[in-house]
Amino acid sequence: MATDEELLTRSVTDASAFEPLVERHSRALHGYFARRAPEAADDLLAEAWLRAYAGRHTYQASRGPARAWLFGVARNVLAAHWRGRERALGSVAVLAGEPSSDPWHAVDQRLDAAAVAPLMRQTLAELPAVERELLLLVAWEQLSPTEAATVVGIPAGTARSRLYRARTRLRTALGPAAPLSLTGDLS
Structure with missing residues (x-):
């Protein structure tokens, strides 16, 4: 079975090699x-x-995994998408106090941790965007963390330190109410 990296590289000359990537990653991306x-x-x-198909020739395995x-x-x-929504809403969104290109307010409404949701929302909203x-x-x-670093375009070491800071802030804010997944080591 070919790796994602092999498939993505091969898809530049063999379009059918792209299909398994769609099958493997559509659920996670959705x-x-x-x-x-x-x-x-x-x-x-x-x-x-x-866009991934059109830009598949830009993938460089040396810069990180295909995922x-x-x-x-x-x-x-x-x-x-968010920039387009912002343009469509125009100044109405600005007057209403909606965030510019990062609509966190919509995401935080879907948090599952109902008992700590208000505090978690506030703490997450206060974190720097990256x-x-x-x-x-x-x-x-x-x-x-290394894959996430690639996604946001920063060095892996920087991502680990920022991730540590974000987790620490969340743990401190939530205190004893912190879900187990936040109290353990996720790196």
Whole structure:
């Protein structure tokens, strides 16, 4: 069975090599979109696959695993979606106090931890955007810190330190109410 990296590299000259990547990663990428923009998840997934296919020649195995590259494409598609929504809403969103290109307010409404949701929402919202994205990529998307670093475009060591800071802030804010998945070592 070919690895994702082999398939992605081979797909540049053999388009059929791209199909197994779609089969292997569609569910995870759809989950990524569904947790961040549920109303558009299907369309965003389709757009991500179109962009990944069109840009497959830009993948470099030396820069990280194919899975992280795909999540990077997904992140760019999501950012473009948010920018488009912002343009469509125009100044109405600014006057209403909505965030510019990171609609965290919509994501935080879907947190499962009902007992600590208000405090978790507040703490996550206060995190710098990159720290929040790293934490969510590792916790929700099950990416390794190194893969998450590739997605957000920072060095792996920097990602680990920012992820540590984000987890520490969350643990401190939640105190004894912290879910087990936050109290253990996720790196």
